[in-house]
Amino acid sequence: MPETAAPRRARGAFSGTRSAVLAGLLAAVPVLAGCIAEPGPSPTGTLSLSTAAPGITSGAPSTSAPLETTQSSNKAPVYWIGRSNSDVFLYREFRDVPEQENPVTRALRAMMSEKPLDPDFFTPWQNPKQLATSISGKDVITVDVSEDAFNSNLDADMAARAIQQLVYTATAAAASSGLIDSGQQIRVRILVDGHTDYVAFDHVQLGSLMARTAGLVAPVWIIDPQENVEVPDGSVKITGRSTLPGGKLRWQILRSGDNGDKTPFLTGETTAAADPAQAGVFTLALTLPEGDFELRVAQTSSADGQVDGTEDTRSFKVR
Structure with a gap:
């Protein structure tokens, strides 16, 4: 046309x-x-x-x-x-x-x-x-x-x-x-x-050429596992990305009870990769039993590890 x-x-x-x-x-x-x-x-x-x-x-x-x-x-x-x-x-x-x-x-x-x-x-x-x-x-x-x-x-x-x-x-x-x-x-x-x-x-x-506008992607997001997937019990690999290469991240695993309530199960910190080839990528290898879990990952904004409000969450099942 x-x-x-x-x-x-x-x-x-x-x-x-x-x-x-x-x-x-x-x-x-x-x-x-x-x-x-x-x-x-x-x-x-x-x-x-x-x-x-x-x-x-x-x-x-x-x-x-x-x-x-x-x-x-x-x-x-x-x-x-x-x-x-x-x-x-x-x-x-x-x-x-x-x-x-x-x-x-x-x-x-x-x-x-x-x-x-x-x-x-x-x-x-x-x-x-x-x-x-x-x-x-x-x-x-x-x-x-x-x-x-x-x-x-x-x-x-x-x-x-x-x-x-x-x-x-x-x-x-x-x-x-x-x-x-x-x-x-x-x-x-x-x-x-x-x-x-x-x-x-x-x-x-519209009509003119457009490129990606920097600053629009989420400051932190979880790549794997995807929402509501089932993963085998034992070692569970979690990957994600932060827009701050070398930046600190806090993560938390919550476990869902039979009544649906979520309680803290594991908590820790990790660092996003600073290497240009993998800039911002983070990986966790966690040992989890069978159950329903929620992962929360947030960037930290200060030396004392306070989160800056940017967080991603992901629900998944271990079977």
Whole structure:
């Protein structure tokens, strides 16, 4: 379809987990969670941020936004939106996806049509009727999506976050599948029904090349195990990433009782890798018995080990 310059507009901390905080955000749009998987009418409310999006409009320190490395797994890297303390960040999951389409299209389709595994995450995108992607040269990804993907009412900060969610997912899928050279900056052009200059969610002008905005990924997140997976008892390997290479992290394992109450089981500290090849990565090897557990990992902000409020949580089962 030919491009046109005609403007177009869219229609429409260890004391607790992020779930309670996120509930207040989702309450603003009660119909959003129910319409992620299928396209539908625009919600009547507006999904908004109570604070400026770090890395977009606030004075939050920038962090690097490195591309994923090539992996042999067929799982697709998909970014979601989630809260940590008073800020909103991007979090990544690896998802099983059908192989009928190219890796970038598969990852974006999952981002727009599926629900995150972690209930603390969400996506404002809607399942589009049309979605196609292509790669030009070694550094430009073009995404052409139908207008119905934007049928959510967002404020300006959340709209900017959603567009970066797409940029992160598209570049992650292309890099992890080896389709692009991850040693250079990869840019994304978003077309809507083949047109440039669409105003996404009534706030973000599309059509120009976009790159990852630094400072948007979560300061700390747990990579493995993923939400609610079962792992064998004995030695359980936990991996994650911090945006502060060499930074200190506090972690805690809670065990769920028969009545659902969670009690502390193990607590400790670790250090994120400072080596550029594994910058920010942390690994734990814990011996756990059978049971239901929750892992909490938080960055520390001072020499005495006080957490800075940025935390990720993950529920998993040992069987």
